[in-house]
Amino acid sequence: MKILMVCLGNICRSPLADGILRHKVNTLKLNIIVDSAGTANYHIGKAPDKRMIATAKMRGVDIGFLKARQFKYIDFQEFDQIFVMDNNNYEHVIQLARTDQEKKKVKLLLDFINDNQLKEVPDPYYGTQADFDEVYELVDRATDAIIESYLIDEKR
Numbered sequence: 625m626k627i628l629m630v631c632l633g634n635i636c637r638s639p640l641a642d643g644i645l646r647h648k649v650n651t652l653k654l655n656i657i658v659d660s661a662g663t664a665n666y667h668i669g670k671a672p673d674k675r676m677i678a679t680a681k682m683r684g685v686d687i688g689f690l691k692a693r694q695f696k697y698i699d700f701q702e703f704d705q706i707f708v709m710d711n712n713n714y715e716h717v718i719q720l721a722r723t724d725q726e727k728k729k730v731k732l733l734l735d736f737i738n739d740n741q742l743k744e745v746p747d748p749y750y751g752t753q754a755d756f757d758e759v760y761e762l763v764d765r766a767t768d769a770i771i772e773s774y775l776i777d778e779k780r
């Protein structure tokens with residue numbers, strides 16, 4: 625199974641989602657490959673935002689080694705599931721899809737948390753530490769749900 629996390633810049637939300645899921649996958653020794661990308665090209669090659677690195681580090685998750693890259697068409701072939709952080713990311717990625725099968729791979733990350741009122745992971749870039757913490761909590765819950773669903777599918 626290969627999972628791609630996507631946001632706008634690939635320096636805040638998607639590297640966090642990538643890092644948290646990778647951390648859980650490694651701990652549980654699951655056969656899931658995780659990566660992330662941004663729809664924009666502003667930050668290609670950069671490490672994640674320092675505030676997001678610190679927010680993750682406080683919870684024991686290292687994301688400092690990740691480097692931003694832009695989402696590209698070939699990702700539809702490379703990945704089984706593509707999780708986007710917000711509706712803008714969704715529109716951007718869907719527009720690049722060429723088949724219904726490719727479109728079906730794309731889902732909002734928070735659709736994985738059933739009871740969640742928020743449908744989008746808020747962009748923390750211009751926010752405060754509380755916004756970064758909120759992103760962490762949301763992504764933590766969503767990645768738990770992804771793993772749960774993976775384990776259920778594996779048992780079938």
Ligand code: 4NP
Binds near residue numbers: 637666747748
């Ligand atoms: P991300 O956050 O999409 O979660 O990586 C952002 C990072 C950079 C910008 C916007 C959002 N920016 O405008 O540079």
